[in-house]
Amino acid sequence: MKNASCTVCMLKSKAARSLQHSELDLLGESCVQAVFEPGETIFKQGALSSNIIYLQTGLVKLTIKGPQRVQIMRLKKAPSYLGVPTTMGDKINHYSAIAVERCTACFIDINTFKELLKVNPAFSYEIMLELCRNELEQYQRCVKLVQNQVYGRLAANLLIFANEIYNSNEYDLPLNRNDLADLVCTSRETVSRLLAELAKESIIEVEGKHIRILDNERLENISEKG
Amino acid sequence: MKNASCTVCMLKSKAARSLQHSELDLLGESCVQAVFEPGETIFKQGALSSNIIYLQTGLVKLTIKGPQRVQIMRLKKAPSYLGVPTTMGDKINHYSAIAVERCTACFIDINTFKELLKVNPAFSYEIMLELCRNELEQYQRCVKLVQNQVYGRLAANLLIFANEIYNSNEYDLPLNRNDLADLVCTSRETVSRLLAELAKESIIEVEGKHIRILDNERLENISEKG
DNA sequence: TATTTTTTGTGATTTACATCACATTATATT
DNA sequence: AATATAATGTGATGTAAATCACAAAAAATA
Numbered sequence: 485m486k487n488a489s490c491t492v493c494m495l496k497s498k499a500a501r502s503l504q505h506s507e508l509d510l511l512g513e514s515c516v517q518a519v520f521e522p523g524e525t526i527f528k529q530g531a532l533s534s535n536i537i538y539l540q541t542g543l544v545k546l547t548i549k550g551p552q553r554v555q556i557m558r559l560k561k562a563p564s565y566l567g568v569p570t571t572m573g574d575k576i577n578h579y580s581a582i583a584v585e586r587c588t589a590c591f592i593d594i595n596t597f598k599e600l601l602k603v604n605p606a607f608s609y610e611i612m613l614e615l616c617r618n619e620l621e622q623y624q625r626c627v628k629l630v631q632n633q634v635y636g637r638l639a640a641n642l643l644i645f646a647n648e649i650y651n652s653n654e655y656d657l658p659l660n661r662n663d664l665a666d667l668v669c670t671s672r673e674t675v676s677r678l679l680a681e682l683a684k685e686s687i688i689e690v691e692g693k694h695i696r697i698l699d700n701e702r703l704e705n706i707s708e709k710g
Numbered sequence: 711m712k713n714a715s716c717t718v719c720m721l722k723s724k725a726a727r728s729l730q731h732s733e734l735d736l737l738g739e740s741c742v743q744a745v746f747e748p749g750e751t752i753f754k755q756g757a758l759s760s761n762i763i764y765l766q767t768g769l770v771k772l773t774i775k776g777p778q779r780v781q782i783m784r785l786k787k788a789p790s791y792l793g794v795p796t797t798m799g800d801k802i803n804h805y806s807a808i809a810v811e812r813c814t815a816c817f818i819d820i821n822t823f824k825e826l827l828k829v830n831p832a833f834s835y836e837i838m839l840e841l842c843r844n845e846l847e848q849y850q851r852c853v854k855l856v857q858n859q860v861y862g863r864l865a866a867n868l869l870i871f872a873n874e875i876y877n878s879n880e881y882d883l884p885l886n887r888n889d890l891a892d893l894v895c896t897s898r899e900t901v902s903r904l905l906a907e908l909a910k911e912s913i914i915e916v917e918g919k920h921i922r923i924l925d926n927e928r929l930e931n932i933s934e935k936g
Numbered sequence: 937t938a939t940t941t942t943t944t945g946t947g948a949t950t951t952a953c954a955t956c957a958c959a960t961t962a963t964a965t966t
Numbered sequence: 967a968a969t970a971t972a973a974t975g976t977g978a979t980g981t982a983a984a985t986c987a988c989a990a991a992a993a994a995t996a
Binding site: 680 | 943944946
């Protein structure tokens with residue numbers, strides 16, 4: 485862990501770029517950087533929290549305790565703020581964040597964060613926009629979950645990895661089959677079967693965690709139609 | 711539709727209560743009140759929007775187009791802001807809001823709203839808190855949807871009507887079976903059957919739309935255990 | 937290298953729930 | 967009041983996907 489100089493940071497968030505010099509100094513004073521290896525918990529549901537996390541680089545999964553077990557809600561890719569909704573209201577985390585790939589994260593003291601929201605409307609506005617985007621994304625995820633069947637949801641998630649996370653139609657899945665199943669809201673066995681199915685149809689190529697999308701169009705079709 | 715005087719309004723939001731006199735005047739100038747009867751659309755997905763809606767009284771459903779059909783995402787009870795996430799980013803509504811009970815709603819010009827966010831950090835902070843709460847609620851709804859089965863979800867929704875909407879364990883459902891099914895993410899037929907089942911078990915009493923919860927404890931148990 | 941542990945694949949079986957089909961009851965319209 | 971239209975209940979049937987069961991492969995550990 486080291487104290488960061490936010491002023492010279494090249495990985496500033498869009499929100500942080502609207503801060504004044506003096507405000508960035510304030511941010512830098514109460515901002516501590518840390519590295520997380522895959523599997524390491526960045527913050528944990530139920531624990532007290534007095535920080536907002538700015539995810540500079542890497543990929544995390546957000547998990548939440550459900551009635552039966554812990555569930556992966558979504559992946560979140562840097563750059564992004566984590567734990568804004570979970571820390572703003574009360575001080576207790578309402579979900580966990582766990583590194584899925586190597587991450588660098590800045591821990592910002594919540595009081596400093598609130599102070600910045602207060603003194604800089606542009607900063608505040610950017611944070612608010614991010615919250616709004618999250619809510620809309622969440623609605624979309626939810627309807628898709630209800631109305632599409634597993635085949636479509638799996639296809640959708642493979643496309644998200646390709647288009648939104650790795651920007652390539654060839655990539656290594658950062659999750660094992662269990663976590664992938666969790667993300668798609670299905671069982672491990674079904675994921676196995678459907679991946680085999682997609683491969684048999686020559687829509688993708690699967691080799692362990694390595695995925696290669698062969699027929700983007702058909703995959704998108706499956707993702708849309710269910 | 712009439713122009714409202716926000717200064718003397720007794721139904722101010724918590725956020726609005728942090729506004730100065732002059733700011734309330736500003737709000738009042740670009741704030742138009744309207745009444746919506748059940749079934750009437752307050753705003754519509756896909757339409758251009760230049761307003762934030764403050765729901766003063768009443769109950770609405772938020773619906774969103776899914777891959778197969780329009781889906782009820784959630785109910786929202788007054789007092790509450792609607793369309794913040796849908797209007798803040800771009801100008802197009804990303805979901806619809808439809809009155810489920812008689813509603814009064816204030817249409818606030820988006821520029822005025824943004825201006826208030828800018829000049830009054832306390833106001834801005836309250837709005838942000840509401841966004842955060844929404845996001846957390848949405849996560850909860852989603853895990854419940856995935857991990858519980860219909861019986862549990864129906865029970866949960868019956869309890870929400872009792873505890874959060876009507877504050878009574880006897881109430882008239884504001885939705886028909888179709889919409890209730892939609893809210894619970896199941897089919898109309900299943901809702902019919904399970905309501906009958908709950909009645910047979912003497913957990914609730916059903917007479918058309920009138921619901922009476924007889925055994926709160928067991929209903930909560932079903933809601934939790936799935 | 938050998939051994940344990942974890943991860944993955946695949947068949948067989950079960951099940952919750954959707955869908956279909958139709959009767960019945962309410963509600964709206966003429 | 968008569969008719970049309972919509973909302974609801976309920977049985978029969980079908981099915982997507984969970985669960986169970988176990989083998990095979992891969993990864994971690996000794």
